[in-house]
Amino acid sequence: MARSKAWVTPCLAFLGPRRSAGLCFFAEFAYSWPPCLPRRMKRYYCKRVFFIPVTFGLIMILPVLQYPDPRLAGTARPIAEITPEIRVLAQNMVETMYARDGVGLAAPQVGAALRLVVIDISGPEKREDLRVLVNPALVLSGEQIDSEEGCLSVEGYSASVTRREKVHVEAQDIDGNPVSFDADGRLAVCCQHEHDHLDGILFIDHISRLKRTMLDRKVQKRSR
Ligand SMILES: [Zn+2]
Numbered sequence: 001m002a003r004s005k006a007w008v009t010p011c012l013a014f015l016g017p018r019r020s021a022g023l024c025f026f027a028e029f030a031y032s033w034p035p036c037l038p039r040r041m042k043r044y045y046c047k048r049v050f051f052i053p054v055t056f057g058l059i060m061i062l063p064v065l066q067y068p069d070p071r072l073a074g075t076a077r078p079i080a081e082i083t084p085e086i087r088v089l090a091q092n093m094v095e096t097m098y099a100r101d102g103v104g105l106a107a108p109q110v111g112a113a114l115r116l117v118v119i120d121i122s123g124p125e126k127r128e129d130l131r132v133l134v135n136p137a138l139v140l141s142g143e144q145i146d147s148e149e150g151c152l153s154v155e156g157y158s159a160s161v162t163r164r165e166k167v168h169v170e171a172q173d174i175d176g177n178p179v180s181f182d183a184d185g186r187l188a189v190c191c192q193h194e195h196d197h198l199d200g201i202l203f204i205d206h207i208s209r210l211k212r213t214m215l216d217r218k219v220q221k222r223s224r
Contacts, residue, residue: 060095062110067154068219073200076106076113078135082176086116090132090174093118098127102152104190106197109153117194121186133171133179138195142166147189149203157215161206163192 065072079086089112097105101124107116115135122129142165150158167188170180183191193203204212 060092061099062092062096064096064100064105064109064152065111067151067202067204068216069153071111071113072108072153072197072202074108074113075200076108076115076198078115082134082172082174086114086134087174089114090116090118094120094130094132097152098123100152103186104194105152106194108197108200115198117198119187119190119194121190131179132174133169133194134174134176136169136171136191136195136198138191139168139170140164140166140192141168142184142188145189147186149189149193151193151203153197154202154204154215157204157218159204159207159211161189161193161203163189163206167191 089107089110093105093107093110093116096110097103097118097120103121103123104117104119107114117133117136118130119133120127120130144162145165146160146162148158149161165188166182166184168180168182169191170178173179196202196205204215207215
């Protein structure tokens, strides 16, 4: 963790798992208000308001990009070296995931085109299964299974997606140590969902064309 943030963690630990909800609300508020401003302008000032303080360790919640932002469709690049900035990014991604009651978050969702994901399928009350995966690689196996999925980048929408039942994950942790584990069930689905983000694939790319068209119409209406 960066030195500038050393005082933040004990304070946040004291405040408990919902610690960041207030900041998250503030970020949401700033992004949606005033409604008369064009989105591009809001994006500009949100970057100034939120990303600069994050650099200094003063704030932990990052705005999550929303579909159809083109940055969600890009391929993320491998992380060659785990720098202090990457550690801060990972920490902020964890805070953002917890504050939004998510079970996983990939770096491209917060505008960083890097192969980094954070996953914690426990909770929502207690969070005790955190995995920070750098450059994850998956080997899929088992049957095809259907399960309901949602995504912090496609708010207010969920759909049944077919994925493989089991997965073997090879990655590095945030200290650069190799990690590997086998997963099935919900964790396997979550690993595949987050890994897809690194290749610019969203869960809605797996749904039927009809469902996708209906979603796209809804998104278009909302953005008008
Ligand atoms: Zn997602």
